[in-house]
Amino acid sequence: MSDPSTESFFWGTATASYQIEGAAAEGGRAPSIWDVFAHTPGKVERGDTGDVACDHYHRFKEDIALMRDLGIQAYRFSISWSRVLPGGIARPNAPGFDFYDRLVDELMAGGLTPFATLFHWDLPQVLQVSGGFANRDVVGWFSDYAVQTAERLGDRVKHWIMLNEPSVYACLGHALGMHAPGLTDLQAFRAVTHHLNLAQGAALRVLRSTNPAWRLGTTLNLHRGVPADGAEASAAMAERHNDLWNNCFLGPLLSGAYPIRILPELEPFVRSGDLETIQQTVDFLGINHYNRAYIQDDSNALLGFRSVAPPSEVPRTSFDWEINPQEFRDVLLWLRDTYPCPPIYITENGAYFDDIVSVDGKVHDARRIDFLDRYIQAMQEAQAKGVDVRGYFVWSLLDNFEWACGYRPTFGLVKVDFNSLQRIPKDSYFWYRDFIRQHRNITHPQTASASR
Ligand code: GCO
Numbered sequence: 001m002s003d004p005s006t007e008s009f010f011w012g013t014a015t016a017s018y019q020i021e022g023a024a025a026e027g028g029r030a031p032s033i034w035d036v037f038a039h040t041p042g043k044v045e046r047g048d049t050g051d052v053a054c055d056h057y058h059r060f061k062e063d064i065a066l067m068r069d070l071g072i073q074a075y076r077f078s079i080s081w082s083r084v085l086p087g088g089i090a091r092p093n094a095p096g097f098d099f100y101d102r103l104v105d106e107l108m109a110g111g112l113t114p115f116a117t118l119f120h121w122d123l124p125q126v127l128q129v130s131g132g133f134a135n136r137d138v139v140g141w142f143s144d145y146a147v148q149t150a151e152r153l154g155d156r157v158k159h160w161i162m163l164n165e166p167s168v169y170a171c172l173g174h175a176l177g178m179h180a181p182g183l184t185d186l187q188a189f190r191a192v193t194h195h196l197n198l199a200q201g202a203a204l205r206v207l208r209s210t211n212p213a214w215r216l217g218t219t220l221n222l223h224r225g226v227p228a229d230g231a232e233a234s235a236a237m238a239e240r241h242n243d244l245w246n247n248c249f250l251g252p253l254l255s256g257a258y259p260i261r262i263l264p265e266l267e268p269f270v271r272s273g274d275l276e277t278i279q280q281t282v283d284f285l286g287i288n289h290y291n292r293a294y295i296q297d298d299s300n301a302l303l304g305f306r307s308v309a310p311p312s313e314v315p316r317t318s319f320d321w322e323i324n325p326q327e328f329r330d331v332l333l334w335l336r337d338t339y340p341c342p343p344i345y346i347t348e349n350g351a352y353f354d355d356i357v358s359v360d361g362k363v364h365d366a367r368r369i370d371f372l373d374r375y376i377q378a379m380q381e382a383q384a385k386g387v388d389v390r391g392y393f394v395w396s397l398l399d400n401f402e403w404a405c406g407y408r409p410t411f412g413l414v415k416v417d418f419n420s421l422q423r424i425p426k427d428s429y430f431w432y433r434d435f436i437r438q439h440r441n442i443t444h445p446q447t448a449s450a451s452r
Contacts, residue, residue, distance in 0.1 A: 010391030023057035030086030037180035048406025219286030233297035286347035
């Protein structure tokens with residue numbers, strides 16, 4: 001096993017199972033909470049579902065050929081829990097694991113390093129019926145799934161990401177009701193927040209003892225809040241947002257403690273020994289970064305605040321997300337200065353812009369190129385100031401199912417025509433290909449900015 005400190009910097013792209021795979025009822029896959037949510041009228045724009053998505057399940061070879069031509073060295077994908085363990089626990093589903101076997105083999109044959117995420121939100125529905133992450137039993141369910149999956153693929157997959165953005169899963173899924181499982185229940189939100197941390201810690205512990213050569217980490221979304229107006233209450237709520245969104249996951253993992261202001265809310269769910277379980281050594285931290293949140297005090301909201309669009313003068317993507325590369329640099333510096341932080345991979349960064357196919361049949365997405373260029377530069381500024389970043393993954397390789405917004409928001413370097421399922425590489429794909437060619441042999445991340 002190579003020492004990760006000598007690994008080359010990884011340029012990559014990221015996707016997630018429910019957002020791209022399709023084949024929702026094939027090969028013995030059982031429904032996940034996202035199948036149920038998307039099929040519930042009114043939950044997803046236009047009634048879009050992941051039934052077919054990008055049909056990556058059938059077209060993964062074509063997609064890996066696109067990755068090879070792009071020249072990426074690493075690919076982050078997620079495992080669909082309900083494809084490999086349709087019952088949620090215990091009995092593995094051979095055709096489900098076979099799919100990931102073939103996917104990993106094809107990646108390795110193409111010289112691509114796989115980064116596998118175990119949980120990118122698509123919990124088997126059968127486990128949600130038993131309470132999902134609000135039920136403390138999820139600690140055992142998740143550990144069992146993690147071990148079975150890592151044992152099956154871990155002879156080739158070295159990098160394992162436990163969770164993707166637990167804050168989004170807890171908050172949008174259990175407090176705001178905007179994501180599966182669609183709850184608006186403060187107690188469930190609090191229980192889920194703690195149980196995500198606990199399940200992650202238990203899985204890290206058992207995977208570490210199963211195979212010490214695996215590189216283990218998790219992916220958090222760093223999304224700082226700023227007050228949207230001059231009210232004192234909004235400033236206080238921006239701090240609350242920071243605690244709930246960022247510090248509730250960074251704190252227990254890296255420092256063994258929940259933020260002091262939030263602890264009383266979580267305490268009913270925290271048992272003796274839990275914080276020791278959560279505080280595990282991680283080989284890396286995955287960071288997803290998109291934007292800041294503009295926070296407004298709102299006493300009618302379940303969490304006490306709401307997130308609003310940025311002020312009109314602020315540059316933004318088609319999602320109304322602030323474009324602010326300095327914040328990307330600064331949040332990395334803040335992380336380094338605030339927590340004992342392991343090496344970092346930027347496991348997602350990217351932008352939705354409305355794309356059009358021009359008369360020449362191409363997608364001239366100059367705004368996405370500009371965005372990526374500026375954000376990569378900001379990351380390199382953080383590296384130059386000593387932040388240990390070892391990889392960068394664009395979200396996303398393909399346009400895909402953007403959760404409650406369905407197929408409308410397009411984040412891909414490759415356009416997908418959701419009628420014909422044809423793939424059309426955008427200008428940003430060719431830009432990233434050329435960028436990687438110029439920057440591919442960087443072994444010491446800190447030299448990255450010098451070579452630009
Ligand atoms: C998330 C997820 C991705 C999203 C991406 C764009 O952050 O929500 O990890 O699944 O698609 O971030 O919103």
